[in-house]
Amino acid sequence: MSLKVQLAKNTAAASHRIIICDKASAYAGFLSKEDAAQAKAAFDAKQPTYQSYSGGKSVTLVMVDNTRPEFKLKEDTRRAAYGVVKFLNGQKAGEASLENAAANKELGFALAEGAILSSYQFLKYKTKEVKPNTLVKLLVNENSLSKKELEELEIITKANLIARDLINEPLSYLTAEQLSKEIVKLGKDAGFKVEVFNKKKIESLKMGGLLAVNRGSQRPPTFNILEYKPSKAKNKKPFILVGKGVVYDTGGLSLKPTPNSMDMMKCDMGGAATVIGTMYAIAKLKLPIHVVGLIPATDNRPGEDAYVPGDVVTMMNGMNVEVLNTDAEGRMILGDALAYADKYKPELVFDFATLTGSAKAAISGLATAYMGTASDEIKKKVETSSKNTHERLVEFPLWEEYAPLIKSDVADIKNVGGPDAGAITAGKFLECFTTYPWLHFDIAGSAYLMAEDNYRGKYATGVGVRLMVDFIKNY
Numbered sequence: 464m465s466l467k468v469q470l471a472k473n474t475a476a477a478s479h480r481i482i483i484c485d486k487a488s489a490y491a492g493f494l495s496k497e498d499a500a501q502a503k504a505a506f507d508a509k510q511p512t513y514q515s516y517s518g519g520k521s522v523t524l525v526m527v528d529n530t531r532p533e534f535k536l537k538e539d540t541r542r543a544a545y546g547v548v549k550f551l552n553g554q555k556a557g558e559a560s561l562e563n564a565a566a567n568k569e570l571g572f573a574l575a576e577g578a579i580l581s582s583y584q585f586l587k588y589k590t591k592e593v594k595p596n597t598l599v600k601l602l603v604n605e606n607s608l609s610k611k612e613l614e615e616l617e618i619i620t621k622a623n624l625i626a627r628d629l630i631n632e633p634l635s636y637l638t639a640e641q642l643s644k645e646i647v648k649l650g651k652d653a654g655f656k657v658e659v660f661n662k663k664k665i666e667s668l669k670m671g672g673l674l675a676v677n678r679g680s681q682r683p684p685t686f687n688i689l690e691y692k693p694s695k696a697k698n699k700k701p702f703i704l705v706g707k708g709v710v711y712d713t714g715g716l717s718l719k720p721t722p723n724s725m726d727m728m729k730c731d732m733g734g735a736a737t738v739i740g741t742m743y744a745i746a747k748l749k750l751p752i753h754v755v756g757l758i759p760a761t762d763n764r765p766g767e768d769a770y771v772p773g774d775v776v777t778m779m780n781g782m783n784v785e786v787l788n789t790d791a792e793g794r795m796i797l798g799d800a801l802a803y804a805d806k807y808k809p810e811l812v813f814d815f816a817t818l819t820g821s822a823k824a825a826i827s828g829l830a831t832a833y834m835g836t837a838s839d840e841i842k843k844k845v846e847t848s849s850k851n852t853h854e855r856l857v858e859f860p861l862w863e864e865y866a867p868l869i870k871s872d873v874a875d876i877k878n879v880g881g882p883d884a885g886a887i888t889a890g891k892f893l894e895c896f897t898t899y900p901w902l903h904f905d906i907a908g909s910a911y912l913m914a915e916d917n918y919r920g921k922y923a924t925g926v927g928v929r930l931m932v933d934f935i936k937n938y
């Protein structure tokens with residue numbers, strides 16, 4: 464069960480109250496003298512929350528520090544929500560209320576957002592010892608959240624959790640064809656158009672990269688086109704989102720060194736999940752922007768007919784790629800998708816991909832590495848969205864001096880760039896297939912966490928969805 468948020472007139476009567484405050488006067492009225500003094504001490508010691516409970520009832524003060532910059536203040540509040548949700552589930556509370564008594568009016572949204580994201584559970588495959596959260600309802604005071612904000616909150620958080628669900632699904636369920644079915648279902652629900660190309664169509668389009676990676680598989684690839692085109696779109700040419708849809712990455716014949724490196728590789732369609740979640744949200748929110756999603760999907764496996772190191776693959780745009788490592792498969796399928804994007808004469812193209820261990824090694828799961836040829840103005844907007852959502856970004860350079868690292872002796876380029884700057888040489892590879900302003904987001908670290916990180920959760924984080932919805936909203 465997930466956490467359902469409802470607006471309520473009277474929130475004071477609830478057995479479990481959550482109150483956001485930024486000064487003692489906000490809560491002095493409804494705590495006992497003794498409690499208020501303790502709360503003040505906690506406040507002065509810069510504790511994020513103070514709890515008073517007795518007889519099955521509780522009041523939780525979320526104490527925010529107004530001197531922090533706005534975006535930190537919002538993040539502090541989301542993160543405090545995680546602790547409150549843990550506490551209330553520990554108390555076996557079913558319902559809680561929320562009031563925002565702080566000066567910043569956006570903190571009600573931030574707290575509810577953090578609470579919903581913290582309440583996520585992936586229980587589909589649990590038959591024993593199932594421990595669903597008890598806290599299933601949050602009554603938010605009407606003064607703390609508008610109807611419109613509530614609707615937005617519900618859509619954006621649902622979109623993030625849809626992405627998490629897709630990533631947490633193992634290959635035993637989520638094959639490329641099943642991924643396409645999920646996309647079709649979500650398109651119907653949210654109101655975006657979906658077209659799925661089968662293997663025959665992919666062959667006729669000469670998507671050599673996608674076909675090469677798929678050769679080791681027992682199952683066909685798919686190429687998915689998601690389109691949301693509102694009648695009053697502000698942009699004449701579409702904005703395109705490309706997502707890596709490797710439903711499982713064994714490395715292919717260049718098999719990943721076992722035992723642990725493959726454990727998380729069901730997450731290799733994380734980029735696809737970002738695109739799907741984003742399309743879901745913008746269609747539901749009816750944002751006035753024309754957006755197209757492109758998702759090449761396959762698993763990457765060794766197999767009798769798998770592509771091999773040394774192979775030369777002709778990509779959709781006619782470029783020849785020397786394959787020196789079959790584990791560098793993401794760029795092979797993305798190269799074709801980026802070439803396909805050309806057909807739309809796009810205004811701007813972003814791609815999301817769990818592309819390199821190098822990006823993860825450089826910045827861990829805390830941030831996404833991004834790079835590309837889009838204007839400084841676009842990069843600035845993306846960074847603003849990054850602050851708004853606290854989905855952190857670090858820009859990597861794409862200097863021309865890196866280009867020689869992927870030059871091939873036998874073909875135009877090779878699919879590996881050597882031991883140094885792996886995230887960047889992967890980006891340089893992708894750049895070869897772009898003819899428009901473009902940004903690449905390497906989410907190899909941030910898409911999937913092996914240890915729980917607050918409201919971002921454990922395992923799939925759904926990273927990129929909140930970032931992109933904010934970006935498109937402010938486009």
Ligand code: BES
Nearest residue numbers: 712788790791817818819820821879907
């Ligand atoms: N899917 C992996 C990257 C990855 C690593 C995602 C860790 C999530 C967590 C990608 O396909 C890959 O194998 N990249 C190789 C490229 C190398 C062979 C040039 C890598 O980063 O090691």
Ligand code: MN
Nearest residue numbers: 712790791792
């Ligand atoms: Mn790989």
Ligand code: ZN
Nearest residue numbers: 709712731793
């Ligand atoms: Zn991969």
